[in-house]
């Protein structure tokens with residue numbers, strides 16, 4: 001990677017990796033040090049790609065940094081959003097239309113959650129939150145009175161709703177998403193590595209949804225490094241990573257050190 005940076009692909013997740021976990025998903029923002037490191041790397045390596053469950057445009061918007069380089073300033077950046085269904089590049093998003101089941105989930109979710117006796121969040125209130133991502137919906141319990149308990153109550157009814165609407169369930173950090181089938185971070189990364197003719201790859205993530213990308217690094221057969229952005233909340237991923245760092249601050253430090261090593265080679 002350092003000897004042949006032009007062949008390297010640097011892949012990163014957004015929430016929990018570039019952006020610290022916060023109670024309200026709408027408050028998430030990139031760590032400015034991570035954005036600055038990626039902006040350096042973008043001019044040095046083959047490609048920088050963000051692979052995220054967020055809509056691609058949301059990652060770009062939450063990647064703005066006042067007075068410094070933000071994610072939109074990373075040279076050649078590609079964002080594969082909604083687990084690879086969307087692509088942001090050169091300021092434009094391309095994506096297929098949402099499958100029809102999403103509209104039914106959107107209509108039924110508030111009723112279903114109320115029927116389970118779980119209060120929904122209002123502005124700034126505690127409760128269960130619904131994040132509408134256009135082609136997927138996420139049900140968040142981080143702000144519920146009992147986050148783990150709410151997750152337990154929701155698990156089966158959401159799986160049933162996903163099955164009835166031809167969609168799939170994606171569990172995450174105090175969140176269950178109902179999203180289109182047929183794509184995941186691994187498939188998205190496979191295709192990107194092939195498209196760019198990658199000769200090495202690094203992928204950093206924080207959650208079990210990032211495991212598919214770790215597996216893509218392994219099956220690529222390329223010299224590869226998997227990085228876990230560690231937290232007390234997700235303990236399973238660290239054992240499966242080559243390198244473990246402390247959250248987004250640790251990821252930023254690692255990316256910055258990598259940029260320094262390439263610049264100084």
Ligand SMILES: O=P(O)(O)OC[C@H]1O[C@H](O[C@H]2O[C@H](CO)[C@@H](O)[C@H](O)[C@H]2O)[C@H](O)[C@@H](O)[C@@H]1O
Pocket residue numbers: 013014015016020021022023024025026028051052053054131133138140142172173174175177207209
């Ligand atoms: O693939 P990622 O970039 O990691 O996105 C996965 C989901 O992350 C977001 O939720 C998580 O972060 C929130 C903000 O810190 C936090 O409040 C929540 O508890 C976490 O689950 C996001 O809201 C989802 O849409 C993403 O799919």
